[in-house]
Amino acid sequence: MQGDWAPLEKELAIWRNQSLDLPIWWRDDDVVAQTDALDTLVRMSDDLGLPVHLAVIPVGAEVSLVTVCAGQANLVPMVHGWAHQNHSPPGEKKAEFGHPRDGLVADATKALTRMRELFGPGFLEIFVPPWNRIDPSLVTSLGDIGYRGLSTFTSRVFRQAAPGLVQINTHIDPIHWRAGGGLVPIEQQIAGIVSLLQDRRAGQTDKTEPLGFLTHHLVHDPSIWAFTERFLSFLLDGGARPVNLADEADHLP
Template identity: 35%
Template sequence: MNPAWQSFFDEIARWRESGRTVDFWWRDDDACRLDPALARLVALAGANEVSLALAVIPADLQAAAFEPADVWVTLLQHGVDHHNRAATGDKKTEFPASEEVSTALARLADGRQRLQRLTGSRVLPVLVPPWNRISAPHLISHLAGAGYRGLSTFGPRPSMYPAPGVLMVNTHV
């Protein structure tokens, strides 16, 4: 077995031995269409009754890409168009510090409306920014007012609630 997987299984065993339960979630980014690889992933989640969160790029989503709906799959908003708007030399981000909050919020609203129109109620009000980063920290404080209840990036979260009404649940692998 791969050493990383063995370490993972060992950690779960330690939790079990101490009477604790491990909570985890499975997030896959950049989903736009149900290609063969993603279809296998969705089937694997369903066969094992494990919830799968797909971070979907609204601008690239193909109509009816995730129909029929799989009960184990929920959709999250993966930015709007996955275009890098960072200044030359800065880390990639769709939401740079230089962008006006009103402009970013308008783009997010357009993307969310497209997702809801194409997928219905399967979209959770969670933002997964491309490249796992929002370089405009002031934008985060406006997410709840725009209808978002969650934010997911990568690594240890600085706070469970980076802004009032917005829960942060990150990936770590």
């Protein structure tokens, strides 16, 4: 893949030379069923040796997805809201759980129940709100409902979002949403990633939080697939440590 990867190579070399730990994790959103795109995602995860955490939309999840995940330790289902339905007031950014409304807690509870019906113990009780937006009133209730964690976007401020609820966010999204899709320009993307790593190294953000890579397999074009494989390989070859959150469910990082 074209692009100047030297700045990222240089930054990763600093991490290695200073023996710094760089945990990374992979989250893929809007998962509902077995598709060719999901098969590509699973193959890539296997080839990389990096687990992929599937943010599953409970109300739309199909048995075919359960079959794909069965016995696959590298596939970790999580809870992606309830129906991925926008409930924002007119003029506000899209969100299913981003604003107070009747049924907020009830929908989050139904989502957990549905995932248990589908996957039994084979999923991780982490709540991933659609569009990465969540109202603070719900955050304080998630632990009581039965969730272990919360995952949105951008570096966390505190490890615990609420008592008994660990926040583990994603930080890198290769899709150029503001341009209507496609891949964010390579140099722009690498510059942003290097800045993230530098902030971690300087202690400006929490370097114990696994660095999260966010994908949406259903809307990937060839350039996004290619970048995903190249970037994750680059990190792993550069010394990053793959993380499977299911292995650390009782003490999330």
